[in-house]
Amino acid sequence: MNNPKQGMTLIVKTVTRVTVWLIVLYGIYLILHGHLTPGGGFGGGVILALAFLNIMLAYGRETTQKWLNIKFLEDIEAVSATLFLFMGLLGIALGGHFLINFLPKGSPHSLLSAGNIPILNVLIGVKVAMSLFLVVWVLAGLHEEEGGQS
Amino acid sequence: MILPYYITIPLLSAFLISLIAGKKDKWAILLSTTAGASMLILSIYSLIAQNGETFIYKMGFWSLPVGIVLVQDGLACLMLVLVSLISFTSLIYSVQYIRHMDRNWKYYALFMLLVTGMNGVIITGDLFNLFVFMEIALLSAFALVAYGGQAEEYEAAFKYAVMGALSSTLVLIGIAILYSATSTLTMAKMAEKVPTLDPRLIYWVGGLFLAGFGLKAAIMPFHAWLPDAHSSAPAPISSMLSGVLIKVLGIYAMIRLYFNVFGAPHLYMNVFMVLGAISIILSGLLSIVQWDMKRLLAYSSISQIGYILVGLGIGTPLGILGAVFHLFSHAIFKSLLFYNAGAVEMALGTRDMRKMGSLVHALPVTSATSLVGGLAISGIPPFNGFISKLIIIIALIKAGAPVYAILAVIGSILTLGAIMKMQRFGFRGETEISKISEKIGWPMQTSMVLLALLCLLTGLMMLPGIRESILDPVVKVIVDHHQYMQLVLGR
C-alpha cells in the first residue's frame, strides 16, 4: 500500500491474477441465474465491480489504465442503460405497452425462461459493475492527483 | 398513448448525450433542445386534447394494484406544461450562460435527468415510484448546484444533499408505514383504504410526510438549505429549482398525498395555513434585508410558496384555484427574475447590489424584462401575479379568515419592497454603468423576452372560455378527492 501507482507486492499480484477470474465467474453466474436463485443483476454486478477493484488495488492505477480503457467503460455504462430503455421501447413496438415482457416465458426452473428477465438482469449487472467501479476509480484518482501536486 | 414518452424522451436524450457527445457540447445542446422542444409540443398538445379527462397507462400491462400505473389528469397536464416550458427556456438560456463557464456535455445530460425525474414524479400513480423519480431529480439537482466548482457551491450542494437525504428517508418511512397499513402502493387503492384506518395513524404519517416534503418545498421551518442552494447554482438551474423543482417535489407531491390520498384532513389544512402564513411574513422580511440579488429572489421564493400553501389550506375551490394559478405564474416570473439576475451576474461579475448601478442603457432587455417580472411578482395589475394573489386574498376573506388575508396583503407589500430594492439598486441606481464584461447574446434575450410575454399572457388563462378547459379540471382534481380514486380504479 506504500505506493498506489505501483500496486502491491508480487505475491498479491500473482494471487490476484488467479482469483480475479474466479470472482468474475461467480459474478456472471449470479447474474445469469438471477431469476432462479438469490442474487441477480445487482449482486452480481457488485461482484464484477469488486473484481475490477481487486485489479486496481493489486496492480496500481497505471497498469489498470493500460488494461482497461476507462472511456470505454463509461461508454459501456451508458450503452447498458440505453439498452434497458430500448427493451422498454421494444415492448411498445412488440407488445403494445412500455416494458412489457414480450419474449416467450419458457418452462420454469430452466436457464432460458422468464422472457425478458434474464436480458434485463444482464444489462443491470453490466451497468452496476461499471457504475460502481467508475465511482471508486474517480474518487481514488482525485486523491492521487492531489498527492502528486503536493 | 403518449404518457410513457414524457419519461423516455428526456431519458433517451440524457443517455445519448453521454454516448455521442465526445468532448464538445454541440451535440449535447442539439439533442437536449430537441428533446425539450418536443416535450413542450407534446405537453401543450395533451393539455389541449385532454378536455378534462383522465388517462391511465398501465406499465407492462399489469392490472392495477399489481403493476405500476401512470395517471394523467388535469393537474398532471398543467404541471407537465410548466416543467416543459421552464426547462425549454432554461436550456436556451444555458447555451450562452454555461459556455461562459465551460463547455461540457455533462451539464446537459444532468439537466435532462432532472427533467426526467420531475416528469416521472408528475405522471406516476404509484407511491414508491414517486420516491424513485424524486431521487433522480434530487441527485441531479445536487450535482447541478455544485456545477460551478466554487467553494460556496460545494458548501451549498452539500447542505442541500444532506437535507435531501434526510427528507427522502422520512418519505420512505412514511411509505413503509402506509404500505404496512394498506398493503398496496398504488395511490388510488390507498385512497380507497384510508377511510378504514385509524385517524391517528394518518395524522402521524402525515407529520412524517409534512417534514419530508416540507423540506423539499422549503416551507418555513424547513427552509434553511434553499437560499444557499438557489443562490449558488448557475442561473438557469436556480430558475429550474425555484421555478419548478420545489413545486413538483414539494407542493405537487403534497397535493397528491394530502388531498387525493388522505382526503384533505382538517388538521393538516390548518397546519398548511399556519406554516404558509409564517413563510409569507418571515421570508418576506428576510428577503428585504438581502444585498445579494439571487439570495433576495431565493427568500422571496419561500414567501411565494407560502401563498400557495395558504391557498391550498383554505380548501375551498376558489382558494385552490388561486393556489394553482399562483403556482403556475410564480414559476414563470421567478424563472424570469433568476434569468435577469444571471444576466447581470454575467455582465458585471457580481451579485452584490451595492456594486451595481444603472443598467438601463447597458442591458436594455434585461432591465426591461426584470421590471415586468418584478411587477408581476409583487402583484401589480395587468400581470398574472396580481390575479393569483387577488384570488387567494378574496378566497381568504370569503372563507372567514380575515387575519390571514391581512397577512397575505402585508406579505405582498414586503415582496413589493424587496423588488423595489432590487430595481432601485440593481437596475436603476445612480452610477451609470457602461462597461460590461460580457454581452448578453440572443439565446438569453429570447428566453427572457419569452417569459416576460408569458407573464402578461398567462393572465388570460382566467378568461371564461380558457379557464373552464384548463384550470377548472385541475381544481376539480384537488377538491373532489374521491374522483381521483374512482377514475384511476375505473369505477
Place this chain on the structure above:
Amino acid sequence: MTLYLMCFALFLVGVYGLLTKRDLIKLILSIAIMGYSVNLLLILFAYKKDAVFPILLKGTVQGTMVDPLPQALVLTSIVIELGTTALLVALAIRLVQKFKTFDITKIRRLFG
C-alpha cells in the same frame, strides 16, 4: 411491535447524529444509519410467521412465503442509498480540499 419500535429508535439515532454532529463524515454515516433502519423496517413489515423465502425450489412443495414486494422495494432503496452516499462523499472530498477542515461549523461561507 417491539421490533418496529427498536427499528424506529435506530432511525432516530441517525437523526440525532445528523442534528448534533459537526463532522462531515459523521453526517454521511448518520444518513447511512437512517437508510439501514428504513430498509429493515420495510422487511420487518414483510415477515410472515413460519413462512419461507419467496423463491420456488425445484421438486419441493413450498409452504407459505413472506411478502416479496417490500424485498423488491428495499433492493431499489439500497441502490439509491449507495448512489446518494457516493455523491455525498464526492462533495465532502471537494469541501475538505477547499476548506481544509472536516468541521461543518467552520465551513460557513454562506449563512442561512
Place this chain on the structure above:
Amino acid sequence: MPVETWLTFILGFMILGSIIALEIRDILSSIVAIGVVGLGVSVAFLFLQAPDLAIVQFLFEIFALIILVRAFVKKDYHIETPARVNGFIVAISLLVLIAVFVSSVSVFKLLPPFGQPLFETSRHYVTHGTQETGAVNLVTAIILDYRAYDTLGEVTVLFTAILGTITILRIRKGKDAGRKGT
C-alpha cells in the same frame, strides 16, 4: 429460539453499534463500526427470509466501506477534533426525538403485528407470479417484470449518481479557474 428474540438481539446490537459509530472520536473506527451495523442488517435480512437482500446488502456494504475508507482515511487520516459539543443543541434534539419516539408507540400498535402482514396485493405475486412471468425467484419477477419501471428509475439513479460524481470531481482547468467568486 424464535425469530423475534434473535432479531431483538441483532437490533439492539445495531443501535449500540450506531451510537458507538457516532460517538467515537477516531474516524476509521467509526467507519468500521458502521460497516458492522450494515452486516447486522444483512444478517437480519437472512433471519427475515430475504436471501436476495442479504447478498446485495452485504456486497453494497463492502462497497460503501471501500468508498468511505478510500476517500477519507488514506491520506488525511484524521481524528475528530474535540469539538465543543453544544449541550443545548444536544438536549433539545434529544428531547424532541424522545417525544417523537413516545408518540410513535401508539402508532406502531395500530399496524398489523409482527409476523402477520396484510398480504393483499402480494398474494397475487405469490400465487400467480411464476406462472405469469416464468421466473421462480419472485423478487426478481417483481423488480424486472411487475415493477420494471421502478428498476428503470433505479438504473437511472445510478447513472445520475455516477455522472454527478464525475461532474463534481472533474478537473477544472482553463478560464473558469479565474472566475470571480462572489
